[in-house]
Amino acid sequence: MSEKEVKNLEAIFEDKIARDEKIEPKDWMPEKYRQTHIRQISQHAHSEIVGMLPEGNWITRAPSLRRKVALLAKVQDEAGHGLYLYSACETLGVSREELYEQLHIGKAKYSSIFNYPTITWADIGAIGWLVDGAAIINQVPLCSTSYGPYARAMIRVCKEESFHQRQGYEIMMILANGTPEQKEMAQDALNRWWWPALMMLGPTDAESVHTEQSMKWKLKRKTNDELRQQFIDQTVPQADLIGLSIPDPDLKWNEETGHYDFGAIDWDEFWQVVKGHGPCNKERLNARVSAWEEGEWVRDAAMAYAKKQENIKLKKAI
């Protein structure tokens, strides 16, 4: 292709994005667009399946049958989200196996929040309320992102996430209105999950390397700091409503800005966890790797069986 032709394709591509039209798998796209989307969509898919682990940790111990069924269904939804997102990613010319491989060798990242342990039942409430809450704020703008398969997957994901978020908040509400032990459990979970949840919205704008390009491609509509402020403004009144306190002595409503001011985030902790040294990074990755390795003989058997069946069909046809 001549340089002029590429320029022409680029212009068509840029125009489409400017007009808010979707880019579809068969459309021409710049290599950087493809790579950025593979990185972000796969990271998102990995977050879904790694995210199954901390919550899965409480399925067998859920305190009532109703809660057990709801949690099981929630974790299953995450597996479903993983499926659509891997499929969306595959439309960019990469296989699910390759994506798993990148996760297993530590090359691909997933949301750092899942490297924190779930040590009490209230953590399941806190994850639904705060982690899914922050995820929704991150994800709602993606429903109108430029890459078609990703945008369509996100519409489904967001619907289910907002249901999960309400469910998590309801767990917290019951605990906060329960016995002193239950209220203490809820407050303790909020204390441990609050700051990691704020970190989920990503590094401050000054440190964020991908923001500018992502804004251009509508992979992002607001900066990390704007999203974080939105999350805080939305969540503080919810905590007040159920009588829990946000663990930030500097948190204060600012009449002038119309937003909450908040204390400094410990970014050293954030980078430590991102770099693989959080409380559960090793456990989470080991769990994924062993599920994959221990499942190899099962996948092989399914392939071998399918092949045999196909041969039988072929023979019959002849």
Add this chain to the structure above:
Amino acid sequence: MKNDNLIQYIYSIADNALILGQRLSELCGHGPSLETDIGITNMALDLLGQTRSYFQYAAKLSEEDITEDDLAYLRTERQYRNVLLVEQPNRDFAYVITRQFLFDAFHLLLLQKLQNSADETLSAIAKKSIKEVSYHFRFSSDWVKRLGDGTDKSHAKIQDAVDNLWTYTDELFHNLGTDSELIEKGIAIDLTKLKEEYYNKIKEIISEATLSIPESKYFQKGGKKGIHTEHMGYLLADLQYMQRTYPNMKW
């Protein structure tokens, strides 16, 4: 108490669903592929949903002021009436599938009869559950065939699981001593009558999967009388943890 026999009968059905549902839910997030993970979780969800229907009914029949959760979480090990088969651990995927297959084939036959029970609630629960359990049976039979007629390795693994779990199949057909009156009234099902059809069905699928049918005539029993395997205590420790640690609270 007036409904005692019926309540015991309900336990003998519901506890199978609860304990197998609990076992399957241990696997959530650890399956060999996302698709099988979702499939296994579906079965766990169905079984736990069925458990809730049965226990809500048993709680209503009881003269005490109790809920489904009291029945699921606050009995002693000796009071659970599930068969030994369903409490067997998730050794590997071959065991998970074989346990499921051996149970599903029975479960489907039971529900087909139970939908005609003279007890309206049991009949309604059975009718609702049949669709779900037909799907479970298809899922587990398909996997028995895939693993049996897949690779040498998968063949050896599932043959081992079939050989080792076979010993728990006979107990599926034991009636509780207290069932006879309910059987006469057309409420409970005489399980001994399902046996022949069950073995014919599973032997057909095992053969189709190129596996051999175990010849052992020695069978284990006890679960239905509350005498469980050593695995059961650990399963209950997980299941009951919250209710035992924080009694009398709402969740």
